[in-house]
Amino acid sequence: MEDxxxxxxxxxxxxxRYGLSFLLHFCNVVIMAQNMSVSxxxxxxxxxxxxxxVTNLSANQLPAHVKNPVYDWSPxxxxxxxxxxxxxxxxxQVPVGYFSGIYSIKKMVGCAMxxxxxxxLFIPLAADLGKTAIILCRVLQGIVQNTVATGQHEIxxxxxxxxxxxxxxxxxxxxxxxxxxxxxLVTGLICQSLxxxxxxxxxxxxxxxxxxxxxxxxxxxxxxxxxxSISEKEYITSSTIQQFSSRRQPLPIKTMLxxxxxxxxxxxxxxxxxxxxxxxxxxPMFINxxxxxxxxxxxxxxxxxxxALPYLFAWIFGILAGQMSxxxxxxxxxxxxxxxxxxxxxxxxxxxxxxxxxxxxxxSFLSTIIFLILITATLSLNTVGTLLNVLDIAPRYYGFLRGxxxxxxxxxxxxxxxxxxxxxxQDPDSPxxxxxxxxxxxxxxSSIFYLVFAAAEVQDWARDREQTRL
Numbered sequence: 001m002e003d004x005x006x007x008x009x010x011x012x013x014x015x016x017r018y019g020l021s022f023l024l025h026f027c028n029v030v031i032m033a034q035n036m037s038v039s040x041x042x043x044x045x046x047x048x049x050x051x052x053x054v055t056n057l058s059a060n061q062l063p064a065h066v067k068n069p070v071y072d073w074s075p076x077x078x079x080x081x082x083x084x085x086x087x088x089x090x091x092x093q094v095p096v097g098y099f100s101g102i103y104s105i106k107k108m109v110g111c112a113m114x115x116x117x118x119x120x121l122f123i124p125l126a127a128d129l130g131k132t133a134i135i136l137c138r139v140l141q142g143i144v145q146n147t148v149a150t151g152q153h154e155i156x157x158x159x160x161x162x163x164x165x166x167x168x169x170x171x172x173x174x175x176x177x178x179x180x181x182x183x184x185l186v187t188g189l190i191c192q193s194l195x196x197x198x199x200x201x202x203x204x205x206x207x208x209x210x211x212x213x214x215x216x217x218x219x220x221x222x223x224x225x226x227x228x229s230i231s232e233k234e235y236i237t238s239s240t241i242q243q244f245s246s247r248r249q250p251l252p253i254k255t256m257l258x259x260x261x262x263x264x265x266x267x268x269x270x271x272x273x274x275x276x277x278x279x280x281x282x283x284p285m286f287i288n289x290x291x292x293x294x295x296x297x298x299x300x301x302x303x304x305x306x307x308a309l310p311y312l313f314a315w316i317f318g319i320l321a322g323q324m325s326x327x328x329x330x331x332x333x334x335x336x337x338x339x340x341x342x343x344x345x346x347x348x349x350x351x352x353x354x355x356x357x358x359x360x361x362x363x364s365f366l367s368t369i370i371f372l373i374l375i376t377a378t379l380s381l382n383t384v385g386t387l388l389n390v391l392d393i394a395p396r397y398y399g400f401l402r403g404x405x406x407x408x409x410x411x412x413x414x415x416x417x418x419x420x421x422x423x424x425x426q427d428p429d430s431p432x433x434x435x436x437x438x439x440x441x442x443x444x445x446s447s448i449f450y451l452v453f454a455a456a457e458v459q460d461w462a463r464d465r466e467q468t469r470l
Contacts, residue, residue, distance in 0.1 A: 016222070016227060016229075017160070017164070017168060017222070017232070017236060018168070020155070020159060020217070020218060021167075021168045022171060022172075023210070023213060023214065023217060023218065024109075024155075024175070025172050025174060025178075027113060027148060027152075027175065027210050027214065028148075028149070028152075028172065028173065028175025028176050028178075028179060029178050029179040029182060030113075030117075030179070030203060030207045030210055031116060031145050031148050031149060031175075031176075031207070032175070032179025032180055032183070033203045033206075034116055034120045034141070034145065034200075034204070034207060035085060035141075035142075035145055035179075036179070036180060037123075037183065037199050037200055037203060038081060038082060038123070038138065039082050040183060040184070040187040040188075040199075041191060041196040041199050041200075042078060042081075042082065044068055044070075044196045045068075045069070045073075045127065045196055046071050046072070046073045047071070047072055068191075068195045068196055068197075069124075069127065069128065069197075071127060071131075073131060077131050080135060081131070081134060081135055084135055084138045084139045085138050085139070085141055085142030085145065086142065086410075086414075087142065089142040089145060089149075089410075090146075090407065090411075090414075092143050092147070093150060093403045093404075093410065094407055095403070096108075096147050096151050097150050097151070097154075097400045097401070097402050097403020097404065097406075098399065098403065100151040100152075100153070100154040100403075101154055101397065101398070101399040101400055104220050105151060105152065105154050105155045105218075105220050106215070106218045106219060106220050108147060108151045109147070109148050109151055109152050109155075109214060109218070110211055110214040110215045110218065112144040112145070112147035112148045112151065113144075113148055113207055113210060114207075114208065114211040115140075115141075115144040116141055116145050116148065116207060117204045117205075117206075117207030117208045117211060118204070119137050119138075119140055119141040120141065120200050120203055120204035120207060121200060121201060121204035123138075123200045124197035124200055149176070150399075150402060150403050150406060151399070153169075153391075153398060153399060153402045154398055154399035154402075155218075155220065156168060156169055156391065156398075157391070157398050157399075158220065158221050158240055159222060159236060159240075160391075161235065161236055161239035161240060162240075162329075163239070163326055163329055163330045164326055165326070166321070166323070166324075166325035166329070166339075166384040166388065167319075167323050167325075167326045168322075169322065169383070169384070169387075169391075170318050170319050170321060170322025170323075170383045170384060171322065173318070173383055173387070174315050174318040174319050174380075174383070177311045177314040177315045177318060177380060178311065178315045180280075180308070181308045181309075181311035181312045181315060184307050184308035184311070185308050187199055190202065222236045222237060223237065249396075251400065255461040256397075256401070256461065259393075259459060259461065260453040261453060261454055261455035261459065262390075262393065262394075262401065262459075263449075263453065264386075264449060264450045264452075264455075265386050265390055265393075265450075266404070266405050266408040266409075267408075267446045267449045267450060268344055268348065268382065268385065268389075268447075268449075268450045269405045269408050269409035270411070270442075270446060271348055271412065271443045271446035271447070272347065272348070272379065272382045272386065272387070272409055272412075273409035273410055273412045273413035273416075274412045274413060274416035274439060274443075275351050275375070275379055275439050275442075275443060276376075276413060277413030277414070277417045278413075278416050278417055278435070278439060279310075279372070279375060279376055279379075281417050281420075282417070282420055282424075282435070283310075283372055284307070285424070286372075287365075287368065287369075287372075289432070290368065290432070306369070310372060310373045310376035310377065313373050313376065313377035314376050314377045314379065314380040315380070316377070317377045317378060317380045318380035318381070321343055321347075321383050321384045322383060322384050324384075325339050325343060325384040335456070336456040336457075337454065337455065337456035337457075339384070339456075340384075340385055340386075340388075340389050340454060341385075341451055341454055343381045343382065343383075343384045343385040344382060344385030344386050344389075344447065344451075344454070345451065346378065347378060347379055347380070347383075347385050347386075348382070348443040348444070348446055348447040348450075350374070350378035350381070351374075351375045351376075351378050351379045351439075351443060352439070352440035352441075352443040353440075354371050354374040354375045354378065355437075355439055355440045356436070356437075356440055357371050358372065358375070358436060359432070359437070385450075386405075386450065389454065390402050390405060392455075392456045392458070393455055393457065393458060393462060394458065394459060394461075394462035395458065395462070396462050397462060412442075416438075416442075420435050423435055423438075
C-alpha cells in the first residue's frame, strides 16, 4: 500500500543533515589547526630547534615591530610539548567513545570545542609562565580535542540514513585533512606578519565561534530540531529506526573480542594510521635526505603550498569516496560489503603501490612529490572503508567501538613512527627502503585480512537482546 512506503528522499545540500555535516567539518578543521599550531610555530618560539622542525621561520626573519617571545627550551622539552596532546588523547579514546553513546553529543562536542579553544587562547600566556604550564595546557587540550574528534561520530547513528552514510561522514571527517592544509598555508604568513601568538588567538577565536554555532544548531536527534522539515525528519527517522534503541544494555566485551569482522576493522585502522602518522612526521626528513633540499626553504610561507598540497588532495579524495560509495549503494551497483572491501583495499593497496613506485620510479624532485601526494591522497579512501565499517556492524555500540578501533590505529601510528625513528638512527645511509617496504607490507597484509574477515551486516551481539531471543 502507498501509506506503507518510506518517505521520499529529501534533497541533500538544502537539508539540515548536510548542514550538520558541514558544521562538523569546519569544527574538525579548527581542531586540527589548534592541534598543529604548536608544532608549526615552535621554530619561532624557541632559540634552537631540531633539524626536522616543520616550520620555516626564524626569529631574525621577522619584522622588528612584531612581538615574538623566544624561550630557552631544550630539544627534549620541545619533544614533550609537541607530543603531550597525543598522550592526552590516547588514554581517553575509549572512555570518550563509551560516554558518547550515553550522554548528549551536542553538549560533549560543544563543551570540548569551547575548552580546546580557550586552552588555545591561553597557550601564549602559558608559555610565558613556563614549560610546566604549557605542557599541562597541551595535555588538557589533547583530551578535549579527542572528545571532539571521537565523540561526534555517535551523532550519525541518528542523523545518517544508510544510503547517505558515506557522503555525510566523509564530509565531516574530511575536515581532519583540510585542517593541516589550511594551517600549513597560513601559519608561516601569520608568524611573519603578526607574530606567533596571533596563530593561537586566531584559531582560538574561530573555535569559540564554531562552539556557539554548535550549541545553537546541533541537536542529538532530528526529532528535536526546531528547523527541520517534516519530510526530512520522517525520511531520517524511518531510515535509522533500526540503528539504535533507547534501552541501555551492558557491553558484550567477550563477544566483541571474538568478532572477526571487528578485528578486521581494527587491523585496517592499524595499517591506515601506520602510514598516516609516518607520512605526517617524516616526509620533510625524507625529502631532505634524498635531495639534500633545505626544508626550511621549502616550507617558507610563499612555498607553503608544497607541504600542504598532499592534504588538499586527501580532502578531495575523501569527499569523492563518500559520494561514490553512496552512489554504488543507492543504485544497487555493488553490495555494501563489496563497497567497504573495495575502498579499504584501494585505501591500503594504492598507498603501498605508490610507496614502491617512490622507491624505484622517482628519479626527480617533482616525481617524488607526486608520489608522496598520491600516497597521502589515496590513503583517505579508507574514510568509507574501515573508518565507517563499525557503523554497519554495530550501530548500537558505534561510539564505543569507534573509540576502540581508533585507539588500535593510534597505537599502530605510535609504533610505526617510533620504529621509523629507530631505523633512521641505525641505518642513516639508506633507511627509506626499509621504512616504505615495511609500510607497504603492513598495508598489504592488513588488506588481505580485511578482505577475508570483513562484514557489513549488523552482528548478532549488536542487536537488541529481546529481538535475538525470538
